[in-house]
Amino acid sequence: MIPASIQAHLDTPFPVSPDQIGLYRDQACIMLKDVLNVETLAFFEREITEQVLRLNTEKTALENRDTYGKAFLQVTNLWTHSDVVKTLVFSRRLASVASTLMEVEGVRLYHDQALYKEAGGGYTPWHTDQYYWPLASQACITAWIPLQETSLEMGALEYAAGSHTLEIGRDQPISDKSEALIHAALSEAAVPIIAEPFSLGEVGFHAGWLFHRAAPNTTSKPRKVMCVIYMDRDMRLKEPSNNHQRLDWEVWCPGSQVGDIIDTPLNPVLV
Numbered sequence: 001m002i003p004a005s006i007q008a009h010l011d012t013p014f015p016v017s018p019d020q021i022g023l024y025r026d027q028a029c030i031m032l033k034d035v036l037n038v039e040t041l042a043f044f045e046r047e048i049t050e051q052v053l054r055l056n057t058e059k060t061a062l063e064n065r066d067t068y069g070k071a072f073l074q075v076t077n078l079w080t081h082s083d084v085v086k087t088l089v090f091s092r093r094l095a096s097v098a099s100t101l102m103e104v105e106g107v108r109l110y111h112d113q114a115l116y117k118e119a120g121g122g123y124t125p126w127h128t129d130q131y132y133w134p135l136a137s138q139a140c141i142t143a144w145i146p147l148q149e150t151s152l153e154m155g156a157l158e159y160a161a162g163s164h165t166l167e168i169g170r171d172q173p174i175s176d177k178s179e180a181l182i183h184a185a186l187s188e189a190a191v192p193i194i195a196e197p198f199s200l201g202e203v204g205f206h207a208g209w210l211f212h213r214a215a216p217n218t219t220s221k222p223r224k225v226m227c228v229i230y231m232d233r234d235m236r237l238k239e240p241s242n243n244h245q246r247l248d249w250e251v252w253c254p255g256s257q258v259g260d261i262i263d264t265p266l267n268p269v270l271v
Helices: 004-011 018-027 038-055 067-071 083-089 092-102 176-188 243-252
Strands: 029-032 073-076 107-117 124-127 140-146 157-160 203-207 212-214 223-232
Touching: 004 038, 004 083, 004 092, 018 029, 018 092, 038 073, 038 083, 038 107, 038 223, 067 124, 083 107, 083 223, 092 107, 092 140, 092 203, 092 223, 107 243, 124 176, 157 203
Parallel strands: none
Antiparallel strands: 029 203, 073 107, 107 223, 124 212, 140 203, 140 223, 157 212
C-alpha cells in the first residue's frame, strides 16, 4: 500500500523551467534538486533494497570480478516484481520531467534498473548507454535517482556535458578500454565534466548518447541508485548494431519488429 501523501507527491508534475529545458537541450544532462521528497525516498529505498537483495544473482566475491562486475550490482525491471516499485517507475512526476526535457509529446518506459555500488566497489568506466539500445532516434533519457545523499567518494554519476554530439567511443561497451579511449577523446575535445555530489532528492537526467562515468565507492556504505529509462512514446525499433542491442531487443522489447513503434506490454506509455 502506497501512503496517500507519497501517491499525491508522485502524481504531481515537477516544474521544469524554460532555462532548464534549454540547458538540457545544449548539454544533454541536468541535475534537478528536490524532485523527490524525503518521505518518498525513504519509503522506496526500503522496498528497492529489499528487491535488490532478493533478486541479485551476483555471487562472485567483489575482488574476483571484472571491471563491469566491480562497478555495481545490477537488478533490472524491478517494476515487474514489485507493485510498490512499479508506482515509482510509472509515476507521472518523473515521466513528465523526461517528456518535458526531451521536448516530446509523451514517453513510454524502456526499462528500469537498480544500480547498487557496494562499499569498496570499483569505478564505472566512461560509456554511453545507447550503445546497448536498439532505438531508432536519440529521444531517450535516463532518470538517475540516488536513494541517499551521494558524494563523489561514494560514486556519484559524472557527466561529460554536451558529449552526445561526439561519435568516437559510441562503439564501445563498458570496459577499461572505453574508459581510456573516451577519456582521451573528451580531453582532446575539451568537453566540460560535471562532477558534483547529489543532495537528497536530487535526480540526474541524461540522454542515451551522453558519455558518463562514476568513481569508485571508497566509503563504507553502498551507493544505492534507482534508474528509470524513458523513450519517446513514438520510438521505433532499429536493426541492432551489435549483439548487446540484439539481446536488449529480446529482453526489453519482446515481440516488437524493426521499423515499428516499440509498443509491448513491457513498454507502456507513461505520459
